[in-house]
Amino acid sequence: MSPDLLLCLLAGLLVGCGVHLLLARSVVRALLGFLLLGNGINLLFVVAAGPRGRPPIVGLGEESQPMADPLPQAMSLTAIVITLAMTGFVLALAHRSWQLSRSDVVEDDPEDARIGLRAIENDMSESDFHGGVDADPRHVDPDEAPPGTVPEEDDGSDPDPDAAPVGSAPGEGAEPGVPGSDDAEAGLDADRPDHVDPDPSTPEPPARRPGQEGAL
Amino acid sequence: MSGEMLHTVLTxxxxxxxxxxxxxxxIALVVRTRTxxxxxxxxxxxxxxxVIAITLLWGADTQxxxxxxVGGWLPPQGxxxxxxxxxxxxxxxxVTVTFAVLLYAIGQGRGAMDRESGGNAPVPIFHPTLLVLLSGVSTTFISGDLFHLYVGFEMLLAASFVLLTLGATIDRVRAGISYVFVSLAxxxxxxxALAMIYAATGTVNMAQLSVRLAELEPAxxxxxxxxxxxxxxxxxxxFPMSGWLPDAYPTAPAPVTAVFAGLLTKVGVYAILRTQTLLFPASPLPDLLLWASLLTMLVGILGAVAQDDIKRLLSFTLxxxxxxxxxxxxxxxxxxxxASIYYVAHHITIQTxxxxxxxxxxxxxxSTSMSRLGGMAAMSPxxxxxxxxxxxxxxxxxxxxGFLGKVGLLQAGAEQPTPLVVALLxxxxxxxxxxLYAISRVWSRVFWRPPSVAPMTEDNRLERRYERRFALAPGVVAPTAALVLVGVALTVAAGPLLAVTDRAAAELLRPDGYVALVFGGGEVP
Incomplete structure (x- = not known):
């Protein structure tokens, strides 16, 4: 088999650009990178199909000439369809990310960043080699009764598993001022310094209907 | 039942x-409104x-x-x-772990699944997506065609994307984006690799590849x-391609993380196991894999030791x-x-x-933060x-x-005591x-220490608001307990199970039997 040099070069170019874009932090750029990468690989399948030939349909064209190999084409078609579906999903994800944070930049994991920061600051306060919270059992939050005071109705005395309502479980009494989910969501947004405005199109969290609780 | 009829049924x-x-x-998608x-x-x-999986294991072991x-298309094209x-x-x-996770999710109820997004999440899609995930996972396990394996991977990936971003809260979207791109890459x-394999050999049928790859130039x-x-x-x-996992998994709902942790990485391990034994039996690249294995173990566990969040800690142990x-x-x-196969079965169960x-x-x-939890042993023995x-x-x-699997691996390693293998031991x-240290940290902090609670500061005030406590309903406890028992059963039934994995390993090391089966014992085209 003698591969087509031009196709090989083009595939290499597309894959190279694709990899470069895929490394970007912007979701849309990375998506374009994935698309280029996918197209480069599809060209690779065309290269893999070997020399051109007559259509791979029996009884069509000159019987003496060799047929083109249809299998790589079937494979690249499958890959194209899969790429299309994945692109749709990533676009939806990028849109949602923009809806929530007005940016399509992939952000660092906060917990990762927190632990990294503690390592830089040499903060040993949560480690086993520091007295920390382990040492002082009286270190109790005044706002909150210790979890031991939760009424013991766990492990099976709840008659209806689905009816354990969010925000009104008996153990909830420990925190008197638990806000509704509206407040909680606003709190999450306010936590983000670069936050502009909650998307008006985001629907309000509806009041929980009783029938919804157990609908998983 | 005659032998032939039995074989037909099993097939x-x-x-x-x-x-x-x-x-x-x-069907589950059609009836999504009727819980x-x-x-x-x-x-x-x-x-x-x-039931089918049990029958198949019995059949594959005895027959x-x-x-x-598929579709009557003969290999290598079909x-x-x-x-x-x-x-x-x-x-x-x-199937076992997915079933347990499904029951857990049912027991948990819908409210818990999407409480972060205020009840807006399209949670009725959980069941259909989980089933598609299982279907994709099964595809990769039973496929004898490398391109079909790829399609199976994509099926399970698409399902996992949906599951990971369930409810599409800000954390899950962030985790989802990096997970999606790593998976796509x-x-x-x-x-x-598939395109190049086809270019080099003209086939993607694994049995045929087993023969043709051996004829290629080694380079x-x-x-x-x-x-x-x-x-x-x-x-x-x-390692070093493991960095995505601890960021991606912990944000998803508990059942989703559980099924991911159990299954998805093991599908990759299975694919390595299958291709290494069937396609490249002559050049197993032992040194490269041993180094990767050593670094994966050490870097992973050192990461786990540094964590505060239980889910992240478990992701690192994974x-x-x-x-x-x-x-x-x-x-x-x-x-x-x-030992590897036994360890995969053990690890899927235990990690889930x-x-x-x-x-x-x-x-x-x-919460799952170790610095905030405490006194759970007294609260919930x-x-x-x-x-x-x-x-x-x-x-x-x-x-x-876990002990049996590790001893098996150590024994297998001791049979080939090269310096690198000894380092691995x-x-x-x-x-x-x-x-053990990481796990005992969880134990002593979450379960054993007195119920001390960190003070409410300005830093954690917002997080603390989210902390809600629920009674544990039997619907979530029972599937978990059942899975714990399955884990114990792996120990109790270790004898028969190790006998099966021994035979499975012997089977893997004879790829010619696989090739002969696919081509009916005839000439390989």
Whole structure:
């Protein structure tokens, strides 16, 4: 088999650009990178199909000439369809990310960043080699009764598993001022310094209907 | 029943672990508004697949490999499905943990699943998506065609994208984006490997590849092997391609994390196991794999030790223990492969159980942060037991299955005492001890210490608001307990199970039997 040099070069170019874009932090750029990468690989399948030939349909064209190999084409078609579906999903994800944070930049994991920061600051306060919270059992939050005071109705005395309502479980009494989910969501947004405005199109969290609780 | 009839029946069962979940997913999607009906459909499907998987394992063990040529298209053009002992065992374990997770999710109720997004999440899609995930996982296990394997991967990836971003809250979207791109990149590498394999050999049928790759120039075959390994290693979270996992998994709802932790990385391990033994038996690249295995173990577990969040800690132990499975594959000896297969079965079960227990801790204690939890042993002794058994199992305490798997691997390693293997033996013992340390940290902080609570400061005020405590309903405890028992059963039934994995390893090391089956014993085209 003698591969087509031009196709090989083009595939290499597309894959190279694709990899470069895929490394970007912007979701849309990375998506374009994935698309280029996918197209480069599809060209690779065309290269893999070997020399051109007559259509791979029996009884069509000159019987003496060799047929083109249809299998790589079937494979690249499958890959194209899969790429299309994945692109749709990533676009939806990028849109949602923009809806929530007005940016399509992939952000660092906060917990990762927190632990990294503690390592830089040499903060040993949560480690086993520091007295920390382990040492002082009286270190109790005044706002909150210790979890031991939760009424013991766990492990099976709840008659209806689905009816354990969010925000009104008996153990909830420990925190008197638990806000509704509206407040909680606003709190999450306010936590983000670069936050502009909650998307008006985001629907309000509806009041929980009783029938919804157990609908998983 | 005559032998031939039995064989026909067993062969007819082969495609069902793929087909049934897909059909079930379709029906569950149609009846998504009718909760009880949807649950009935999912549970029925899972039960059927579970029975079929048990039958297939029995069949593959007693009758030999089972072959189906899909649609009657003969190999090498047509797709072949091959169920051997390894594939059947993997399907069985996968169905078992997915079933437990499904029951857990049903017991948890819908409210808990989407409380972060205020009830807006399209949670009725959970059941169909989980079924599609199972179907994709089964596809990769029973496929005898490399391109079909790729399609199986994409099926399970698409389902996992949906599950990971369920509810599309800000954290899940962030975690989802990086997970999606890492997965897409690894799939692209796999696809590139497929195109090059086709260019080099003119086939993607694994049996035919087994013959043709051996005839290639060694350098060409090496490129193809490394490409395939890279693609699979990202999915299996092998160091240095493991960084995505601890960021992606912990944000998802507990049942989703559990099924991901159990299954998705092991699908990558399975693909490595299959391609290394079937396609590249002559050049197993032992040194490369041994180094990857050693670094995966050590880096993973050192990451786990530094964590504060239980789910993140478990994610790091998950990465670390992938190293053990890779160790067995790298040894490429009957004992190593057998121990590796046993370890995969053990690890899928235990890791899923631990993530489900972490979900219970979150429900009961309102958080998964070790610095905020405390006194859980007094508050909920049953939960403490549910945690302790799989945790000791993971840490490799005798007599649990983690211990048996590790001893098997150490014995297999001791048969080939090269310096690198000896380093790995030391490394795996060290990893085991560090796992025990990480797990005992969770135990002493979350369960044993007095219920001290960190003060409410301005920093954690917002987080503390989210902490909600629930009573543990029997619907979530029972599936978790059942899975803990399955983990214990791996120990109790270790004798027969290790006999099966021994035979599976022997089968893997005879790829000519596989080739002969696919081509009916005739000439390989």
């Amino acid at each position: 007819a069962l082969v495609p069902l672990p793929v087909l049934l979940p897909l059909v079930g997913a379709g 009880r009906l949807q649950r009935a459909v999912s549970v029925t499907t899972m039960s059927l697949v579970l 030999g490999r089972l072959l189906v040529t 797709i072949t499905l091959v169920v051997d002992r390894l594939a059947a065992l993997m399907v069985l374990v996968a 690894s799939s692209s590498v796999f696809l590139m 060409t075959a090496l490129v193809l092997q490394v490409l395939l390994l890279t693609g699979f290693a990202v999915k299996a979270a092998v 990465v670390s223990h992938i190293g053990y499975m890779l160790f067995g594959v790298a040894l490429a000896s009957p004992a190593g492969l057998s 159980t631990l993530f489900l227990v972490a979900g219970l801790i979150e429900r009961r204690g309102g 049953g939960l403490a037991v549910l945690f302790l058994v799989p945790a000791l199992n993971l840490g490799g305490i005798p007599p649990f299955s 030391v490394g795996s013992v060290l990893t085991s001890l560090l796992t």
